[in-house]
Amino acid sequence: DQQVKQNSPSLSVQEGRISILNCDYTNSMFDYFLWYKKYPAEGPTFLISISSIKDKNEDGRFTVFLNKSAKHLSLHIVPSQPGDSAVYFCAASFPKAAGNKLTFGGGTRVLVKP
Amino acid sequence: DGGITQSPKYLFRKEGQNVTLSCEQNLNHDAMYWYRQDPGQGLRLIYYSQIVNDFQKGDIAEGYSVSREKKESFPLTVTSAQKNPTAFYLCASTRASAMNTEAFFGQGTRLTVV
Numbered sequence: 001d002q003q004v005k006q007n008s009p010s011l012s013v014q015e016g017r018i019s020i021l022n023c024d025y026t027n028s029m030f031d032y033f034l035w036y037k038k039y040p041a042e043g044p045t046f047l048i049s050i051s052s053i054k055d056k057n058e059d060g061r062f063t064v065f066l067n068k069s070a071k072h073l074s075l076h077i078v079p080s081q082p083g084d085s086a087v088y089f090c091a092a093s094f095p096k097a098a099g100n101k102l103t104f105g106g107g108t109r110v111l112v113k114p
Numbered sequence: 115d116g117g118i119t120q121s122p123k124y125l126f127r128k129e130g131q132n133v134t135l136s137c138e139q140n141l142n143h144d145a146m147y148w149y150r151q152d153p154g155q156g157l158r159l160i161y162y163s164q165i166v167n168d169f170q171k172g173d174i175a176e177g178y179s180v181s182r183e184k185k186e187s188f189p190l191t192v193t194s195a196q197k198n199p200t201a202f203y204l205c206a207s208t209r210a211s212a213m214n215t216e217a218f219f220g221q222g223t224r225l226t227v228v
Contacts, residue, residue: 034216043204043219104156
């Protein structure tokens with residue numbers, strides 16, 4: 001049973017426009033959420049995170065929104081750049097649980113067209 | 115520079131053989147993890163360790179074994195009992211003592227059974 005889901009396997013966006021990636025989770029005990037970016041044959045790199053006590057966190061071109069009642073979070077990238085083309089993973093963790101192990105979604109492949 | 119080193123980057127194994135993937139970190143992190151990624155899928159947790167000489171099974175531990183004799187090292191053995199070992203393997207670490215911290219990943223090892 002997948003506890004973290006990314007229902008859009010791919011997304012294509014024009015350079016300069018906004019990319020919106022979505023993530024849904026089922027376990028209300030998750031209290032910390034992260035987004036990772038991954039290039040082929042490389043390890044994921046951390047992008048941005050949000051605690052469940054917040055509903056928005058912003059870092060440069062990246063903003064994450066959390067809607068706890070809907071168990072939904074989203075990542076906004078604006079403006080999108082060709083270098084943003086990668087696979088993005090949403091991840092969630094429990095409160096201080098088990099050494100901060102993360103549960104990942106299936107990923108969304110983003111293609112930014114010049 | 116601190117980081118996580120996985121070796122080798124590519125590994126080929128004959129059916130029926132055990133093989134060990136190396137993971138070393140110099141971040142002084144307490145917790146270490148092994149994930150597996152299959153094409154078009156997210157990361158699934160194999161094993162994790164919060165402290166030296168202790169480790170726990172993740173979601174897909176069957177056919178794998180680990181050891182944690184040193185804080186810096188968390189090798190993963192893929193045994194002949196693993197039915198479908200061909201995959202991309204990722205090692206990660208976190209400061210287990212800290213609340214809400216991101217995981218840092220290595221560059222991965224692609225294992226192919228021939």
